[in-house]
Amino acid sequence: MADSGPKSRIILQQCLSARLQTQPKTVNSEAKFVEIGPGLIVYVCFLKGATEDILDKIVKSITTAKLSEIEEDGKRVSVLDQPGDILIIPQATLGGVLKGKVMQYHRNIDKETGLKLYSKFVELCGSFVMDNSKSKECDKTVKFGTYGNRQVFNCVTNGPYSHVLEI
Amino acid sequence: MADSGPKSRIILQQCLSARLQTQPKTVNSEAKFVEIGPGLIVYVCFLKGATEDILDKIVKSITTAKLSEIEEDGKRVSVLDQPGDILIIPQATLGGVLKGKVMQYHRNIDKETGLKLYSKFVELCGSFVMDNSKSKECDKTVKFGTYGNRQVFNCVTNGPYSHVLEI
Numbered sequence: 001m002a003d004s005g006p007k008s009r010i011i012l013q014q015c016l017s018a019r020l021q022t023q024p025k026t027v028n029s030e031a032k033f034v035e036i037g038p039g040l041i042v043y044v045c046f047l048k049g050a051t052e053d054i055l056d057k058i059v060k061s062i063t064t065a066k067l068s069e070i071e072e073d074g075k076r077v078s079v080l081d082q083p084g085d086i087l088i089i090p091q092a093t094l095g096g097v098l099k100g101k102v103m104q105y106h107r108n109i110d111k112e113t114g115l116k117l118y119s120k121f122v123e124l125c126g127s128f129v130m131d132n133s134k135s136k137e138c139d140k141t142v143k144f145g146t147y148g149n150r151q152v153f154n155c156v157t158n159g160p161y162s163h164v165l166e167i
Numbered sequence: 168m169a170d171s172g173p174k175s176r177i178i179l180q181q182c183l184s185a186r187l188q189t190q191p192k193t194v195n196s197e198a199k200f201v202e203i204g205p206g207l208i209v210y211v212c213f214l215k216g217a218t219e220d221i222l223d224k225i226v227k228s229i230t231t232a233k234l235s236e237i238e239e240d241g242k243r244v245s246v247l248d249q250p251g252d253i254l255i256i257p258q259a260t261l262g263g264v265l266k267g268k269v270m271q272y273h274r275n276i277d278k279e280t281g282l283k284l285y286s287k288f289v290e291l292c293g294s295f296v297m298d299n300s301k302s303k304e305c306d307k308t309v310k311f312g313t314y315g316n317r318q319v320f321n322c323v324t325n326g327p328y329s330h331v332l333e334i
Contacts, residue, residue, distance in 0.1 A: 011329060043329055064268045096330045101231045103330060154323040162178060162210055163263045163270060164331055
């Protein structure tokens with residue numbers, strides 16, 4: 001299955017704003033957060049067999065898919081054309097398959113490779129957005145969560161407009 | 168594909184609280200909202216070929232899957248054992264398949280049948296929770312969005328712990 005099935009599972013949701021914890025509170029420091037304004041939340045999970053080869057396709061898909069609203073109930077444009085922010089959330093649980101009452105994660109990639117792919121993905125996504133003149137002019141940003149951390153966050157949306165991608 | 172593939176796509180996310188608009192503001196009345204406390208957000212989309220026969224399996228899966236935390240980093244229990252609230256959000260976009268830059272929704276069930284299944288699903292989910300003594304004792308509730316409406320909402324989570332079900 002690992003060879004023939006998808007190598008990643010992604011959820012896309014539109015938001016008006018979102019705030020994600022990137023570092024929990026410790027004895028010595030307050031918790032750290034990143035925030036975005038109107039844009040796209042990207043939950044990403046890499047599955048067995050994923051390699052760097054698929055990252056370009058994932059980044060192109062999420063940044064060019066016409067899912068963003070510029071006027072209420074108007075036509076949808078890409079997050080690059082909106083232009084909007086992007087918040088990437090690592091979400092290994094997306095690889096889960098329900099067996100009876102228990103989720104199994106046998107399809108997930110090993111953590112070490114997952115972290116490498118995630119770091120590369122975040123970097124590539126940032127380059128794509130920075131190479132887009134509209135995003136750059138309007139000071140749009142790519143923020144991202146810490147791989148392996150608990151993803152403490154809140155979001156506000158006027159319609160999550162949720163989509164699942166399997167690439 | 169409609170015959171052999173899944174008949175529904177569902178996203179499950181854990182939350183600490185969530186608030187969903189069920190009726191937008193009009194000239195004569197304020198917008199209406201429903202709210203839940205700690206529990207489960209269920210985004211649901213019915214696909215072509217879905218019938219009432221699958222509803223029981225969906226409701227059992229989402230209410231008995233061990234995804235809810237009772238202590239931080241402790242073992243996971245079902246939303247019935249948590250016990251937690253449930254917020255159901257109709258989300259037809261989940262049936263989307265990305266073709267190039269455009270989402271296509273050919274797999275989605277027709278709106279009329281979708282509404283019937285959604286109404287029955289909400290009802291069945293409510294019965295399951297009300298039949299559970301723990302949920303009843305702790306005054307847990309099932310809230311739900313308005314089919315076909317824009318799902319204006321916000322949520323707070325200490326880890327969305329996102330899962331996708333295809334049933």
